Amino acid sequence: MVNSQSDQPIRVVPLRPPSGLIGAAAPAAAGAQLTYRGGPLLANVKVFTIFWGSVWQQADQSGLVDQLNGFFDYILASPLIDQLSEYNVPSYQIGEGTHLGTVNIDPPDAQGTIDDSDIQSLLQQLIANNTVPQPDQDTLYFVFLPTGVSVTQGGSASCQQFCGYHDAISGNVFYAVMPFPDCSGCLGNMAVFDSLTVTASHELCEAITDPVPGQGWYDDNNGEIGDICAWTTKTVGQYTVQQEWSNSANACV
Numbered sequence: 249m250v251n252s253q254s255d256q257p258i259r260v261v262p263l264r265p266p267s268g269l270i271g272a273a274a275p276a277a278a279g280a281q282l283t284y285r286g287g288p289l290l291a292n293v294k295v296f297t298i299f300w301g302s303v304w305q306q307a308d309q310s311g312l313v314d315q316l317n318g319f320f321d322y323i324l325a326s327p328l329i330d331q332l333s334e335y336n337v338p339s340y341q342i343g344e345g346t347h348l349g350t351v352n353i354d355p356p357d358a359q360g361t362i363d364d365s366d367i368q369s370l371l372q373q374l375i376a377n378n379t380v381p382q383p384d385q386d387t388l389y390f391v392f393l394p395t396g397v398s399v400t401q402g403g404s405a406s407c408q409q410f411c412g413y414h415d416a417i418s419g420n421v422f423y424a425v426m427p428f429p430d431c432s433g434c435l436g437n438m439a440v441f442d443s444l445t446v447t448a449s450h451e452l453c454e455a456i457t458d459p460v461p462g463q464g465w466y467d468d469n470n471g472e473i474g475d476i477c478a479w480t481t482k483t484v485g486q487y488t489v490q491q492e493w494s495n496s497a498n499a500c501v
Contacts (some may be wrong), residue, residue, distance in 0.1 A: 257458075257466060257471070257472075260401070260410035260413040261411040261413070261447045261478060262408070262409070262410055262411070262475075262478055263408075263409065263410070263431075264434070264435075264437075270409065274316065275453060275456055279499075280467055280470050280476050281495060282335070282457075282467050282473060284337055284465055285462065285465075286378075286468055287458075287459070289335070289337065289342060289458075289464055289465075290342075290385075290386050290388060290422065290459050291343060291386060291451070292343050292345050292386050292389065293345035293346075293455070294345060294352040294381075294386045294387045295347050295348065295374040295389075295391050296318060296347075296351075296386050296388070296390070296439040297316065297349075297351075298351055298353060298374070298380065298391045298392065299313055299352045299355055300392065300394065301357070301358055301393070301394035302354045302405055304392070304394060310329055311353070312440065313350070317347065317350050319487055320347040320448075323449065323484065323485075324344060324346055326347075326485060328484045328489055329343075329345060329490075330344070332453060332457060332473075332492070334494060334496050335457050335465050335495075341466070345456075348381050349381070350470055351374075353379065354376070358393055358397045360397065361397070361398045361400060362399055362400075363399070364402070364415070365470050367425055368400070368417050370391075371389060371391070371421065371423055371445060372417065372421075375421070383420065388422045388423065388452070388455050389421075389422070390423070390426060390448065390452075391423060391424070391426065392444075393427050394428055395428040395431065396428070397428065398427065398430075399427050401413055401415075401425070406427035406434070407431035407434055411434035411447050412427065412431070412450065412451050414451045414455045414459075414461070415452055416459055418500070419460050422455055424451040425450070426444060426448060429443045436448070436479060442488040446479070446481055446490050449474075449487075453474055454473055454475075455471050456476045457473050458471070458473070471474060473493045474490055474492055476493040476500065477491045478490070480500050
């Protein structure tokens with residue numbers, strides 16, 4: 249199934265369903281089955297977090313930055329990543345990852361509405377300036393945007409059609425975008441931090457198993473590993489994360 253507005257594979261976290269469904273066990277999508285399309289996987293993902301804007305340095309937001317970095321420190325070597333090994337292929341054996349580090353940038357502040365092309369340009373500039381680690385086959389940049397900023401991508405907008413997404417630049421620079429959950433459709437009746445860990449875990453697992461959308465593990469009718477299970481949650485350690493589709497269990501786990 250492709251995004252009808254962009255004619256591209258699904259790669260976004262959609263707005264939440266009715267509140268009563270959040271956290272519930274997801275019924276198996278009819279005929280859901282991820283198949284491998286021959287593209288790259290992130291075998292041992294290396295996450296680098298980027299917080300865009302001076303607002304992240306304010307007292308009420310800097311604590312959230314620390315929490316999110318702590319989330320990646322833990323979750324990249326957790327059972328959430330271990331369960332993805334069922335999607336190993338001969339060229340890529342999925343194992344635990346690492347959190348490379350973090351940076352707060354103010355290039356100037358993102359304001360109002362920005363487009364995915366702006367984020368791609370920013371990432372390319374940060375890489376060229378060595379502000380972030382140079383990308384390799386496992387690097388995944390997570391870009392967190394400040395409150396009050398919306399993002400457009402493929403004709404859709406955050407807090408209108410989606411809550412986050414991932415993509416690739418030229419097929420070899422992998423990134424995920426986390427708009428601030430300024431709307432009920434992206435908060436999902438949760439605290440801000442929990443809604444961000446749910447969205448981040450969705451995009452993390454999708455980027456590992458389908459870093460170039462539609463070229464890794466994908467289902468033409470249902471999308472990526474997280475799309476089939478969107479907004480069904482579980483607890484891993486102390487963190488709320490999204491369940492992911494398991495071919496072997498034929499369920500969200």
